[in-house]
Amino acid sequence: MTAVSAIVLVGPMGVGKSTVGRLLAERLGAGYRDTDDDIVAEQGRTIAEIFVDEGEPAFRAIEKAAVHKALAEHDGVLALGGGAILDPDTRALLAGARVVYLSMDVEEAVKRTGLNTARPLLAVNPRKQWRELMDARRSLYEEVATAVVATDGRTPEEVTQVALDALELKEA
Ligand SMILES: Nc1ncnc2c1ncn2[C@@H]1O[C@H](COP(=O)(O)OP(=O)(O)OP(=O)(O)O)[C@@H](O)[C@H]1O
Ligand SMILES: O=C(O)C1=C[C@@H](O)[C@@H](O)[C@H](O)C1
Numbered sequence: 001m002t003a004v005s006a007i008v009l010v011g012p013m014g015v016g017k018s019t020v021g022r023l024l025a026e027r028l029g030a031g032y033r034d035t036d037d038d039i040v041a042e043q044g045r046t047i048a049e050i051f052v053d054e055g056e057p058a059f060r061a062i063e064k065a066a067v068h069k070a071l072a073e074h075d076g077v078l079a080l081g082g083g084a085i086l087d088p089d090t091r092a093l094l095a096g097a098r099v100v101y102l103s104m105d106v107e108e109a110v111k112r113t114g115l116n117t118a119r120p121l122l123a124v125n126p127r128k129q130w131r132e133l134m135d136a137r138r139s140l141y142e143e144v145a146t147a148v149v150a151t152d153g154r155t156p157e158e159v160t161q162v163a164l165d166a167l168e169l170k171e172a
């Protein structure tokens with residue numbers, strides 16, 4: 001069963017899903033869960049290792065199963081991996097949920113992700129790769145979102161407050 005009361009965070013790598021997700025959960029007195037963490041725990045490997053060992057399609061299959069499991073089990077704040085919305089079944093499942101799309105522009109993205117090789121899809125030419133990813137994904141993030149929150153120039157605390165306002169949620 002899908003836990004439709006979950007608040008789901010989507011958006012590109014480094015936008016602050018994990019940071020804001022934890023703050024949002026704290027403010028709401030709710031649990032926090034992150035599908036990237038679930039995958040690492042279940043697989044006993046890092047995301048980068050899964051990409052290197054098995055390639056992106058295999059990672060996406062693992063991710064799809066992890067996202068569907070988390071949506072069924074968790075009714076707090078749930079951060080999804082940045083590419084989870086690429087899967088059409090996952091997008092269909094999100095149709096019943098409250099989904100916050102955290103957005104940012106490319107310069108902010110480069111600042112936040114830097115040259116961190118833990119993000120395999122941005123490991124070579126981060127600025128170009130980020131633009132290409134966003135060209136392919138922007139409309140998918142918008143499709144699943146019930147609220148869009150721009151994070152540029154805002155602290156994580158400010159982003160959290162704007163998300164609460166957008167969802168019209170009060171603190172616990
Ligand atoms: N609003 C913000 N302003 C400035 N820095 C931020 C903000 N939100 C997050 N950060 C910083 O940006 C980096 C990425 O944040 P975070 O790990 O939360 O992103 P993410 O969306 O979960 O990324 P991923 O998709 O890779 O899991 C961290 O160093 C974090 O401290
Ligand atoms: O945007 C993406 O495709 C990804 C985002 C991260 O959350 C991880 O799920 C992984 O690095 C892939």
Ligand SMILES: [Mg+2]
Nearest residue numbers: 017018036079
């Ligand atoms: Mg994260």
